[in-house]
Amino acid sequence: MKSLVFIIILLNxxxxxxxxxxxxxxxxxxxxxxxxxxxxxxxxxxxxxAIDMKQKIREMLESGKSENEIKAFLAERYSSYILYEPxxxxxxxxxxxxxxxxxxxxxxxxxxxxVK
Amino acid sequence: MNKSSIxxxxxxxxxxxxxxxxxxxxxxxxxSPLIGKEFPRFKLNDLYLNIAHSNDSFLDxxxxxxxxxxxxxxxxREHRHLIDLSKNKQYDLVGINxxxxxxxxxxxxxxxxxxxxxIIRDYNGDLSLNLGVYGVPETYIIDKNHIILYKxxxxxxxxxxxxxxxxILNKE
Numbered sequence: 533m534k535s536l537v538f539i540i541i542l543l544n545x546x547x548x549x550x551x552x553x554x555x556x557x558x559x560x561x562x563x564x565x566x567x568x569x570x571x572x573x574x575x576x577x578x579x580x581x582a583i584d585m586k587q588k589i590r591e592m593l594e595s596g597k598s599e600n601e602i603k604a605f606l607a608e609r610y611s612s613y614i615l616y617e618p619x620x621x622x623x624x625x626x627x628x629x630x631x632x633x634x635x636x637x638x639x640x641x642x643x644x645x646x647v648k
Numbered sequence: 649m650n651k652s653s654i655x656x657x658x659x660x661x662x663x664x665x666x667x668x669x670x671x672x673x674x675x676x677x678x679x680s681p682l683i684g685k686e687f688p689r690f691k692l693n694d695l696y697l698n699i700a701h702s703n704d705s706f707l708d709x710x711x712x713x714x715x716x717x718x719x720x721x722x723x724x725r726e727h728r729h730l731i732d733l734s735k736n737k738q739y740d741l742v743g744i745n746x747x748x749x750x751x752x753x754x755x756x757x758x759x760x761x762x763x764x765x766x767i768i769r770d771y772n773g774d775l776s777l778n779l780g781v782y783g784v785p786e787t788y789i790i791d792k793n794h795i796i797l798y799k800x801x802x803x804x805x806x807x808x809x810x811x812x813x814x815x816i817l818n819k820e
Contacts, residue, residue, distance in 0.1 A: 567782035580747065581782055584773045609780035611681045634659075641652045 553593050560599055561586055564606065565614050573616065680780055680799040687713075687794040688778035695745050695753055695767035703794055705766060710797075710817055711740040713788040714764070715776060717748045718756035720784045726803035727760050733809065734763035739817050743767040746776050746784050789816050 558575065564585070566577035574582050574589075585606070592602050603615060612618040620628050691702045714730060716723040734741045743764035745753045748771070770776050779788070782801075789798040798816050800808060 581773070581777075584777060588777060608681055609778060610782065611678050611780075613678050637659075641656075645652075 556599060557590060557593055560589055560593075560602060563616050564589075564603070565616060567610055567614060677801065680796070682780055682796050683799060685796055687788075687790050687796055688775065690768070690775040690778070692768050692770055692775060695743075695750065695769045701766060701768045705768075706742070706790070706792075706794060707740045707765075708792050709739055710792060711742055711790050712813070712817075713742050713744060713790060715744045715746050715770075715779070715781050715784055715786040715788075717746045717784055718752040719748065720746075722803040723785045724760075726785055726805070727763075729804050729806065729809060730763040731761055734765075740765055744775065745769050745771075746781065747771060747773050787813075789813065 561575040562573050564574045566572045566574050566579055566582045566585075568579040568581050569577055572582075574586055589602055592605065597605075606614050612621075618624060687703060687706075689703055691700055693700055712733060730741065741764055743766070745767050748769075750769070753767075753769075768775070773781075779786075785803055787798075787800045787804050788796055790796050798813065800812065804813070
């Protein structure tokens, strides 16, 4: 009887464990780029490579890997281009902070003109 | 014209050049983060023979590794260049057959000739995923210690061979 209950809990699609993995999986594949059709994320894409990657991500989640470990795994192979939110580095620092600097410089000039 | 408008004009021109350059960048060309790293570990079957290949299957010299498939149209375009490359025995040429059916792959090579010393069959794409393959054909060069020296995405042509690959293959 005990084992029957256990099996029912395991098979229940609404049990906490699975749905947690599922939501992790869903959020993860929305943050990763499909390398074949680069304007789509993995969750939208049905390209063969995207299907393989989703399979791989699912396996890695099931084997207990964290989201960050999976992202690092893919970025190591496909470059940080695969991440929709790439880490700040020397190459993209202008893209990250350029607009902020631009607004600051612009508002400096505007305020100076206004104060005059 | 006052100072600040000159300053803004300079920023504008700088930004324009920055963005203009972006227009000519090919977003499909992404430098592989695997360059300088070791070729991923694998254990896969040969396309023809009933033997398994692993990293020990590479010879003790520089090796060109070409990822191809019979369904890949661009592979057809680069094939005669691979045949040419296979004539030079200073380096090795290994094929990775990517997500392909055995009879399609063999038939394709029967018609066009087989330039590869060995062909590793990556049917479910595991090795290729580890290699960061996303646009077949792809061509890699590894040294005798299996360190990845070079990667090209898409078909190779004589310009790429002469300007990019040969210098790496000939370097000591």
